[in-house]
Amino acid sequence: MSGAEEAGGGGPAAGPAGAVPAGVGVGVGVGAGAGAAAGPAAAAALGEAAGPGLPDEAGLAGARQLQLQEAAGDPDAPPKKRLRAAEAAEAAAAAAAAGSGKLEERLYSVLCCTVCLDLPKASVYQCTNGHLMCAGCFIHLLADARLKEEQATCPNCRCEISKSLCCRNLAVEKAVSELPSECGFCLRQFPRSLLERHQKEECQDRVTQCKYKRIGCPWHGPFHELTVHEAACAHPTKTGNELMEILDEMDQSHRKEMQLYNSIFSLLSFEKIGYTEVQFRPYRTDDFITRLYYETPRFTVLNQTWVLKARVNDSERNPNLSCKRTLSFQLLLKSKVTAPLECSFLLLKGPYDDVRISPVIYHFIFTNESNETDYVPLPIIDSVECNKLLAAKNINLRLFLFQIQK
Numbered sequence: 001m002s003g004a005e006e007a008g009g010g011g012p013a014a015g016p017a018g019a020v021p022a023g024v025g026v027g028v029g030v031g032a033g034a035g036a037a038a039g040p041a042a043a044a045a046l047g048e049a050a051g052p053g054l055p056d057e058a059g060l061a062g063a064r065q066l067q068l069q070e071a072a073g074d075p076d077a078p079p080k081k082r083l084r085a086a087e088a089a090e091a092a093a094a095a096a097a098a099g100s101g102k103l104e105e106r107l108y109s110v111l112c113c114t115v116c117l118d119l120p121k122a123s124v125y126q127c128t129n130g131h132l133m134c135a136g137c138f139i140h141l142l143a144d145a146r147l148k149e150e151q152a153t154c155p156n157c158r159c160e161i162s163k164s165l166c167c168r169n170l171a172v173e174k175a176v177s178e179l180p181s182e183c184g185f186c187l188r189q190f191p192r193s194l195l196e197r198h199q200k201e202e203c204q205d206r207v208t209q210c211k212y213k214r215i216g217c218p219w220h221g222p223f224h225e226l227t228v229h230e231a232a233c234a235h236p237t238k239t240g241n242e243l244m245e246i247l248d249e250m251d252q253s254h255r256k257e258m259q260l261y262n263s264i265f266s267l268l269s270f271e272k273i274g275y276t277e278v279q280f281r282p283y284r285t286d287d288f289i290t291r292l293y294y295e296t297p298r299f300t301v302l303n304q305t306w307v308l309k310a311r312v313n314d315s316e317r318n319p320n321l322s323c324k325r326t327l328s329f330q331l332l333l334k335s336k337v338t339a340p341l342e343c344s345f346l347l348l349k350g351p352y353d354d355v356r357i358s359p360v361i362y363h364f365i366f367t368n369e370s371n372e373t374d375y376v377p378l379p380i381i382d383s384v385e386c387n388k389l390l391a392a393k394n395i396n397l398r399l400f401l402f403q404i405q406k
């Protein structure tokens, strides 16, 4: 990483977001920017959006057919293309008339995401020419474009896509919700509106846990085997001593979880605590092959000036080729200190971004000689969450700093 050394160092390294003069913007980059504004809808949708699935034959054929039909109806298409497209559409219509598939199946291929060819599970977006993309694919395309420093385009028609150019298609979302879909456990078809309840409460194949889980039974399996298991389960007949051992083990893993929360609570009673909203903005390194990195403007916490930097997949050469996406970050002290400054710090989701981070507390002793931490993982739940951040214009988080006084 040979990028801008200073906050908003500008120059050749300034990325698409543009440089910000060093020293201004005291970190309270309250995320009301466009990224944050556009964020929630896409973000909310993403929770459920599955990654691209495998294209199946029917879906592929359908997508092709859809494109052909569109081209046929497009008065702006060049005459030659229109002619060929018209012929193809006729052929497709003939095939449909010949009775290939039920209405549901035909609708499936019309309403599916043109990228993953799956039926969208949540929000549906469309390019300015009307090509449909599920929220997962849409965010993935935007994130990939950010990594490659390209304008994101519709994979079908190559028109520009962005959160401001593309809108949701509620009619398609509603139509999809009327179509039957498959229960993930028993593989039977249900109307979407009933599916959630079926999977949660009614499906005989849904995964359940033994009611003696609380005293250590690890069994889980399909619901229809539950009664047989529970009747034969050895846990309720264990002696008190045996159970004590099991419970001790369970307590231990529980204690580890509690430790994190307890240390956060004890940090909260420190004398010197500071926090601020930080806004990571995308830049490119000035290497031969430029790489994406993020940097915040300088900000002041605990009377010191700081900068945060972040990088994708620890600056691996081609993060866009990898499905697994991670972010790591480092904290840099920019002001001079008269004595070593020992701190704990913690990055959490900001008030305006909807990203899931599991909190991790890091420690570092800052001195004038050693004024930057190593890159440490930003504990984002998964790659989908990470893509969500990459697709946004900026990344808005909240930084907590606790000064440890001896």
Ligand SMILES: [Zn+2]
Pocket: 052, 113, 114, 115, 116, 117, 118, 133, 134, 135, 136, 137, 138
């Ligand atoms: Zn998709």
Ligand SMILES: [Zn+2]
Pocket: 127, 128, 129, 130, 131, 154, 155, 156, 157, 158, 159
């Ligand atoms: Zn398009």
Ligand SMILES: [Zn+2]
Pocket: 183, 184, 185, 186, 187, 188, 198, 199, 203, 204, 205, 206
């Ligand atoms: Zn089922």
Ligand SMILES: [Zn+2]
Pocket: 210, 211, 212, 213, 217, 218, 219, 229, 230, 233, 234, 235
């Ligand atoms: Zn059991």
